[in-house]
Amino acid sequence: MKHLQWFPGHMTAAMRMMEENLKAVDGVIIVLDARAPFSSVNRKLDGLFKDKKILYVLNKCDLVEISDALSAVKKFREEGKSAVCVSANEKRTVDALYGALLALFKDKLERNKEKGIFKPMRVMVAGIPNTGKSTIINALSGGKKTQTGNKAGVTRGKQWVRLKDLELLDTPGTMPPAFDDQQSALRLAYIGSMNDANIDFNDLAFELLKELLVKYPELLKARYDIEGVKEPLDAMNAVCVRRGFLLKGGDYDYERCAAAVIDDFRKGRIGKIFLD
Numbered sequence: 268m269k270h271l272q273w274f275p276g277h278m279t280a281a282m283r284m285m286e287e288n289l290k291a292v293d294g295v296i297i298v299l300d301a302r303a304p305f306s307s308v309n310r311k312l313d314g315l316f317k318d319k320k321i322l323y324v325l326n327k328c329d330l331v332e333i334s335d336a337l338s339a340v341k342k343f344r345e346e347g348k349s350a351v352c353v354s355a356n357e358k359r360t361v362d363a364l365y366g367a368l369l370a371l372f373k374d375k376l377e378r379n380k381e382k383g384i385f386k387p388m389r390v391m392v393a394g395i396p397n398t399g400k401s402t403i404i405n406a407l408s409g410g411k412k413t414q415t416g417n418k419a420g421v422t423r424g425k426q427w428v429r430l431k432d433l434e435l436l437d438t439p440g441t442m443p444p445a446f447d448d449q450q451s452a453l454r455l456a457y458i459g460s461m462n463d464a465n466i467d468f469n470d471l472a473f474e475l476l477k478e479l480l481v482k483y484p485e486l487l488k489a490r491y492d493i494e495g496v497k498e499p500l501d502a503m504n505a506v507c508v509r510r511g512f513l514l515k516g517g518d519y520d521y522e523r524c525a526a527a528v529i530d531d532f533r534k535g536r537i538g539k540i541f542l543d
């Protein structure tokens with residue numbers, strides 16, 4: 268597959284917005300995708316926020332086995348980082364996230380209270396595109412989206428969402444300027460964090476099937492009713508036959524096949540798949 272492209276230039280404005288707001292925030296939620304929690308870390312953000320309290324949120328945990336989610340969280344914690352598993356659409360986990368945020372700021376909130384200060388902790392919500400940042404803010408705020416308007420030291424027009432003890436700032440997704448390896452870039456493409464417009468879906472589905480044939484052959488077999496397939500091209504062909512993705516004249520319609528496979532994966536229809 269040709270080298271995946273990404274465009275740091277498009278991310279510059281978002282990075283600048285975050286830098287400008289850095290002074291105004293007490294901490295940061297970095298939202299990761301639980302299907303690829305290590306690939307979806309943007310080290311540039313980790314660097315930007317190095318002096319802030321950071322909570323890593325592995326979101327979309329409904330799309331992976333709970334054991335995979337928990338062992339990923341454990342790895343973050345072993346590095347001394349605060350991390351939690353969340354499914355933005357599951358209230359119980361969103362409540363736990365709120366609890367984890369309060370715990371992160373417990374000392375400061377208590378110190379403020381002793382001084383008679385009752386101002387909310389300000390938290391920026393950052394991460395690569397499509398990890399569920401906006402959904403999490405909506406879930407935390409119960410969809411209220413109480414906007415507190417402009418704040419001193421904050422770029423005009425910024426929308427803060429006020430919760431009881433917290434105030435959240437949504438940010439646009441930002442990609443790392445470079446990837447350690449092509450594997451991580453591919454995984455971000457599978458989960459929809461890359462711009463699909465720059466991606467050849469046939470290649471992407473081929474690479475995804477290659478990976479799944481090794482790691483989750485039983486899920487592929489169950490989803491597409493394909494037996495004894497070892498090679499990704501054979502898997503593409505078998506899916507075309509099973510689903511009737513055929514062109515006039517009987518050739519395989521790889522485009523429809525690829526779109527279906529990627530969509531199935533993204534919606535969790537192939538099963539619970541952990542990529543990292």
Ligand SMILES: Nc1nc2c(ncn2[C@@H]2O[C@H](COP(=O)(O)OP(=O)(O)O)[C@@H](O)[C@H]2O)c(=O)[nH]1
Pocket residue numbers: 298326327328329330353354355356395396397398399400401402403440
């Ligand atoms: N399955 C699942 N989908 C989610 C979850 N959180 C968000 N999404 C979906 O992921 C997509 C991107 O969410 P969005 O909040 O716009 O991401 P953002 O770009 O980080 O702000 C949307 O289609 C959401 O419905 C989750 O916990 N589980």
Ligand SMILES: [Mg+2]
Pocket residue numbers: 400401402437438439440
């Ligand atoms: Mg968003």
